[in-house]
Amino acid sequence: MKKIKLVIVGLGVIGRGVIEILLEKKEFLRDMGLDLKVVALCEVDGSIVSDEGIDLKKTLELAGRGELDKHKQWSNSKSIEILGEVKADIVLELTPGNIENGEPGYSHIKGALKNGMHVVTSNKPPIALHYRELHELARGENLELRYEAAVGGAIPILNLHQKCLQINEVESIYGILNGTTNYVLSKMVEDGLSLENALNEAKELGIAEQDPSYDIDGVDTALKVVILANSILDMNVEFGGMKIRGIRDVTPESVELAKKHGYVIKLIGDVRRMEVSPRLIPVDHPLNVSDSLNAVMIDSDVAGELTLVGHGAGARETSSSIYSDVIDIAAGI
Amino acid sequence: MKKIKLVIVGLGVIGRGVIEILLEKKEFLRDMGLDLKVVALCEVDGSIVSDEGIDLKKTLELAGRGELDKHKQWSNSKSIEILGEVKADIVLELTPGNIENGEPGYSHIKGALKNGMHVVTSNKPPIALHYRELHELARGENLELRYEAAVGGAIPILNLHQKCLQINEVESIYGILNGTTNYVLSKMVEDGLSLENALNEAKELGIAEQDPSYDIDGVDTALKVVILANSILDMNVEFGGMKIRGIRDVTPESVELAKKHGYVIKLIGDVRRMEVSPRLIPVDHPLNVSDSLNAVMIDSDVAGELTLVGHGAGARETSSSIYSDVIDIAAGI
Numbered sequence: 001m002k003k004i005k006l007v008i009v010g011l012g013v014i015g016r017g018v019i020e021i022l023l024e025k026k027e028f029l030r031d032m033g034l035d036l037k038v039v040a041l042c043e044v045d046g047s048i049v050s051d052e053g054i055d056l057k058k059t060l061e062l063a064g065r066g067e068l069d070k071h072k073q074w075s076n077s078k079s080i081e082i083l084g085e086v087k088a089d090i091v092l093e094l095t096p097g098n099i100e101n102g103e104p105g106y107s108h109i110k111g112a113l114k115n116g117m118h119v120v121t122s123n124k125p126p127i128a129l130h131y132r133e134l135h136e137l138a139r140g141e142n143l144e145l146r147y148e149a150a151v152g153g154a155i156p157i158l159n160l161h162q163k164c165l166q167i168n169e170v171e172s173i174y175g176i177l178n179g180t181t182n183y184v185l186s187k188m189v190e191d192g193l194s195l196e197n198a199l200n201e202a203k204e205l206g207i208a209e210q211d212p213s214y215d216i217d218g219v220d221t222a223l224k225v226v227i228l229a230n231s232i233l234d235m236n237v238e239f240g241g242m243k244i245r246g247i248r249d250v251t252p253e254s255v256e257l258a259k260k261h262g263y264v265i266k267l268i269g270d271v272r273r274m275e276v277s278p279r280l281i282p283v284d285h286p287l288n289v290s291d292s293l294n295a296v297m298i299d300s301d302v303a304g305e306l307t308l309v310g311h312g313a314g315a316r317e318t319s320s321s322i323y324s325d326v327i328d329i330a331a332g333i
Numbered sequence: 334m335k336k337i338k339l340v341i342v343g344l345g346v347i348g349r350g351v352i353e354i355l356l357e358k359k360e361f362l363r364d365m366g367l368d369l370k371v372v373a374l375c376e377v378d379g380s381i382v383s384d385e386g387i388d389l390k391k392t393l394e395l396a397g398r399g400e401l402d403k404h405k406q407w408s409n410s411k412s413i414e415i416l417g418e419v420k421a422d423i424v425l426e427l428t429p430g431n432i433e434n435g436e437p438g439y440s441h442i443k444g445a446l447k448n449g450m451h452v453v454t455s456n457k458p459p460i461a462l463h464y465r466e467l468h469e470l471a472r473g474e475n476l477e478l479r480y481e482a483a484v485g486g487a488i489p490i491l492n493l494h495q496k497c498l499q500i501n502e503v504e505s506i507y508g509i510l511n512g513t514t515n516y517v518l519s520k521m522v523e524d525g526l527s528l529e530n531a532l533n534e535a536k537e538l539g540i541a542e543q544d545p546s547y548d549i550d551g552v553d554t555a556l557k558v559v560i561l562a563n564s565i566l567d568m569n570v571e572f573g574g575m576k577i578r579g580i581r582d583v584t585p586e587s588v589e590l591a592k593k594h595g596y597v598i599k600l601i602g603d604v605r606r607m608e609v610s611p612r613l614i615p616v617d618h619p620l621n622v623s624d625s626l627n628a629v630m631i632d633s634d635v636a637g638e639l640t641l642v643g644h645g646a647g648a649r650e651t652s653s654s655i656y657s658d659v660i661d662i663a664a665g666i
Contacts, residue, residue, distance in 0.1 A: 021500065021635060025500055025635075028500070028502070029500075032499070154635075154636040154637060154639065155639065156493065156497035156498070156639075159496065159497040160489065160493060160497055163492065163496040163497065164489035164492040164493055164496065164497070164657055165489070165653060165657065166365070166656065166657055166660045166661075167354065167358055167361070167362075167652070167653060167656035167657065167660065168653055169361070186617075190617075283616070284519075284523075284621070284622070284623040286619075286622050286626070286628075286642040288617070289617070289619050290617040293619070295619075300653075302354060302358075302487075302649060302650070302652055302653040302656070303487040303643065303644070303650055303653035303654075304487060304643065304644045304647070304649075304650050305643065305644070306487065306488065306489075306641065306642070306643040306644075307640075307641070307642040307643065308639065308640070308641060308642075309619040309639070309640040309641075309642065310636065310637065310638065310639040310640065311636070311637045311638070311639075314637070316635060316637075317635070317636055317637050319500070319635055320498060320500055320501055320633075320635040320636035321636075323499065323500035323635070324497055324498065324499055324500065327499045327500065328499075
């Protein structure tokens with residue numbers, strides 16, 4: 001049995017989902033020869049540390065009631081302090097990232113790597129904004145920095161490329177990388193709704209956030225495109241170099257006209273062209289997927305076009321990618 | 334540089350495609366640290382053996398002209414004899430398989446394993462009909478038996494499951510696993526053709542074989558379902574246990590009626606239910622893919638539904654899966 005010590009930073013929707021899966025899959029992981037133990041949990045305003053392993057069930061209960069600070073091991077130590085002190089194998093950085101500077105994830109990831117711990121993150125901005133620096137830091141320390149969950153949620157596009165398409169050189173990657181906009185555009189096609197009405201429906205269902213600007217304006221998609229460009233196409237690009245147009249200008253009339261000619265309008269992130277824009281997609285094309293699904297097409301020189309369709313969000317679904325990275329790293333420890 | 338000796342059995346469309354990729358990717362593979370050398374090529378009526386490595390360019394030229402027997406190292410030794418004698422690391426078994434008994438691939442795979450060589454195959458019948466026996470033989474010899482290319486051509490469904498969805502338990506798998514039937518059904522939907530006319534078109538384009546019964550009657554799909562059931566769902570099932578209905582009864586009227594209600598008819602292989610049958614699929618479902626594309630949906634307990642769409646056939650595309658298996662095995666040698 002391999003004993004792996006984890007630190008979880010961020011107890012939001014994703015963080016709690018990751019803990020739930022850990023409780024649910026405890027035996028399954030043991031059957032794989034892995035004993036995962038969480039030795040530190042860090043939130044914005046404090047932390048819980050226990051080298052013996054934290055009682056996760058109790059922690060989830062308290063977190064659910066917003067009473068994490070009532071945990072008997074709760075301290076006001078900041079996450080960045082804990083990351084500099086704790087001795088663990090892998091840090092799961094699961095906070096939401098600031099699009100301007102990638103914080104607080106940027107500092108968390110650096111802190112973890114400098115303290116000799118591998119990092120798995122679902123946090124887009126630090127990877128998109130500081131790709132080279134963080135990669136070089138990890139390489140220099142001989143540590144792994146993995147972020148499958150940051151691009152496409154449950155869709156294992158990075159791992160598919162690395163582990164299943166080894167003989168291929170990838171020529172282009174494009175697709176639907178944002179579930180909110182896809183839900184909105186799908187509703188405009190199916191129910192003839194205006195963008196505003198479709199967006200309100202998405203908000204009511206909890207698919208869209210109250211301020212969905214980052215989704216609607218293509219920023220979220222652009223962050224993922226930057227990560228894919230650097231990771232898979234090795235393009236060495238920056239977020240500032242992206243051409244970004246969101247879906248605010250898409251009208252019911254344009255949707256209807258497209259439909260009449262056998263097309264749908266989708267917000268497409270085009271990695272090779274570093275572009276996010278609404279595009280016409282033939283109705284029978286593999287990228288024409290509905291609801292809040294994501295779909296990524298990877299065009300490579302031997303396999304040809306391969307499309308992955310799946311859930312781009314959701315705490316449970318995203319955990320699939322997080323544990324895929326964790327298990328890979330654990331195998332190498 | 335790791336030196337890996339290969340044996341290629343079968344110089345049909347797939348075998349020649351695999352050799353072409355080897356010539357094309359020689360430098361790419363060397364950059365990965367792999368020096369792949371073909372030390373034996375076996376055909377039905379004879380073989381070429383050279384421990385120094387066979388001149389593949391020359392061999393392709395001769396094979397293209399149907400003059401392989403003019404190769405200066407050509408001998409009448411049968412493939413099964415060569416497999417018992419030659420010393421190599423990996424055998425690529427790329428012959429077409431007999432659906433009744435899995436021959437000649439069945440004997441080739443056994444011969445290769447018994448002689449201490451790993452096996453990679455694109456050959457469905459031996460794996461579908463003799464799954465347990467061949468697996469136990471490989472395990473007993475501590476050798477790898479891999480067959481990504483036998484299910485879904487370029488679609489890396491087995492490797493995706495094994496390498497990217499580690500935390501998941503798969504609940505069901507279903508999809509379009511035969512390109513010929515998908516082409517025919519797509520043409521019936523798009524152009525209102527009868528099955529016969531659509532099939533004739535497919536034959537003219539070389540998508541369907543002159544006798545397309547195995548495709549049209551669902552046998553090819555059923556073989557893939559058996560492999561997926563045993564490999565991914567660990568179901569221990571046999572080909573005889575399959576319920577198989579092909580697409581011969583699908584009429585233009587039923588296609589039209591489905592279309593009017595927002596559905597298409599697709600030939601679906603359902604792995605959990607061990608069934609192949611034409612089913613109604615909503616037009617906006619990820620499995621509604623056109624032309625000769627294949628699409629496999631894998632529903633698992635953490636990631637949820639994930640669909641892979643790609644080329645289910647073609648020598649070049651299938652080579653992507655064959656080399657994925659070869660590179661994995663080489664990494665462990």
